[in-house]
Amino acid sequence: MYSVSLRGVEKRYPGGGTEPVVALDDVDFAVEPGAFVAVVGPSGSGKSTLLNVLGLLDDPTAGERRLDGTDVTSLSVRERTAARKESIGFVFQDFHLLPTLTAVENVTLPTTFDPGTADDRAATLLDRFGLGDRLDHEPTELSGGQKQRVAIARSLINDPAVLLADEPTGNLDTETGESILAEFERVKREGVAVIAVTHDPIVESFADRVVELRDGVLSPGTDEDAPEPSARGES
C-alpha cells in the first residue's frame, strides 16, 4: 500500500484569458513508505501545486487521491485539516517557525489545542536532531540549519505517513543542507514517505527516485510494474 498516491489527477484554474490554466495534467504519482522521492522541474511547472494537492492543502479538479490507502479526494475543510494533522508533515524553504514560540513549542504546534501535552515527545525529537540544549530557544536564537531541524521535528510530532518538503535546502549552505538531508534519510528509515520538491542537485542525489514535472506532466510516474510492498520500510 502506498503512503500517498495520485491517479489521473488534474488541477485546473480558470485562466486570465479564455483558456484555463492546467497546473497538473493527468498525473500518476505514488510513493511507498520509507521512500525518498525528489520532484524536479522548471519554475512554474506546477511543483508547488503538486505539493499542495499531495498535502491536502488543495483539491484536485479531477482524478483520485489516496492517503495510506484511504480515498481522500474530496473531503471537507475540517476533514482535510484533521487528515493533515494526523498524517502529513510539512517542511518549508523558509522554515516557517512561529517567532513567539520556543523550539519545543514550535514542535508541539500541531497539538497545542489538544488536551494533554506532547512536550516530552517534542523534547525527544529535538534531542535526536541534536537540539537537546536548545529546547527553550526562540527562532531568532537559532541558525538556519537548526531552524530547519526544528521544522522537521515539528513535521514528525504526530507520526505522519508522509513528509512533504518544499525546497528544504533552499535557504541553507551546502554543508548544512547535506546534514538536513541526512536527517531525511533517518526519517525515511522509520517508514515515512519523504517527498521533496527541489532545484538542488544534492537533494536529487540523496533521493531514491527522481521524477520531473514539466508543464504539469510528471515523468516518470509510479513504476507500475513493480510489486506493491507488503511491509513498511521496504522500498
Next chain:
Amino acid sequence: MAARNLRRNRVRTVLAVLGVAIGVFAVATLGVFGNVLALGADDAIGDIGTQVVLSPNADAGVESLTDADVTAIRRAVGEPAVVPLRSDGAIVSGATDQQFATVYGVEQPGLAFTAAAGTLPERHRNGAIVGASVAESLGLAVGDRVEVAGAQTRVVAVLAESQTFSPVAPDDAVFLPESAFAGTGYDQVLVVADSGTAARAAAESIRESVNAREARVDVFELAAIVDEINEFFDLLGTFLLGLGGISLVVAGVSILNVMLMSTVERRQEIGVMRAVGVTRRDVLRVLLAEAGLIGAIGAVVGTALTVVVVAGLVVSTPAVDTDVVLDPSNGTYLALALTFGVGVGLVSGAYPAWKAANERPVEALRS
C-alpha cells in the same frame, strides 16, 4: 499564545489598549457623574414629593374649603397629616424694619413644619411663628415683639429653612393662630405624607373620593414636578452615556485596525498553523483572545482610572456627598463600562479573526 502575540508589537498594542481605556473611562465617568447628579438631586429635592397641596376649585365656583371638606379629606388620605390653612397677605413689622409677607392661619403647625428656634405648639393659640427668611430680614428671634397687620404679638418660634418647593412657602411667611383670621373657610389644605409614594396615593384617593361627585378641590401634586425632574436627569444621564459611547466606538475601530494589520502581517504564520493541522476554530480562538485581551486590559485600566478620578472629585469638591458617590448604583455603571470594554474588543476583533481563520492555507503560504 495570544498574550505573546500582542507583545510582539508592544507600541501598537499599548496604543490600542489606551484607546479602549479612554473609551471605558469616558463611559464610566460620564455614567457615574450622571448618576451622582441624579442621586444628589434626588437627595436634595427628596422632600418635595411628600406634599400635596389642595386648593378650592375656583373653576367650579368653590371659593374656600369648609370643615366638611377637611373631614372628607382626612377620611380619604388616612395616615398622612392634613393641615388646613387660612391665608392672606399683610405687613409684618419688626423692631426696626417691615416687609410684606404671606400670613397663614394654622392650628397644628407641627404636622407640616419644623422649628429652628423655639417650640411649635400642639395647637397654635397665641403668638406668631416666623419663617426663616422673614426672621432673618427683620432680625426677629424667639420672644421678640412683632406687629402683623397692625396687631401686636410675640414670636413663639422661628421655622427651619424649608427644603421643599411649595405654593405654601414657609420661609417668607408668618403663621398666626386660626383665630386671627376672620371668616370660616380654609384657603388651602396641606397633606404631608412620609414619602413620595404615600403622597401620590393620598392625591389619588382625594381625587376619587372628595372630588367624586363634584371637583371641589384642586389637587397639586409636587410629585409631578419630581417626576419631571427625574425624567430630566434620566435624559441627561442617557445623553452623557451616549457621548461616552462614541469614544468607545472609536476605540473599537482602533482595535479593528490593529487586528487587521496584525493578521495581515501574520498571514504566512496563520497559513502554517492551518497547514500543520490547527483547525479554523482554534485559530479564531487565538485571534479573538488577542482582541479580547486588548479590550479587557483597556477596560480594567479605564475603570481603575475612573475610580481614581471620582475619588479625587469627592475629596476636592465639598458639593459632592461621599454617600452619593458610594451608592451601589454607581457600581453598576462601572461594571457596565468594564463589560463594554471587553465587548468592544471581541466585537471589533471578530471580523479580522474570522477572515484570517478562514483563509485558505494555500493562499496564505503563497504570500
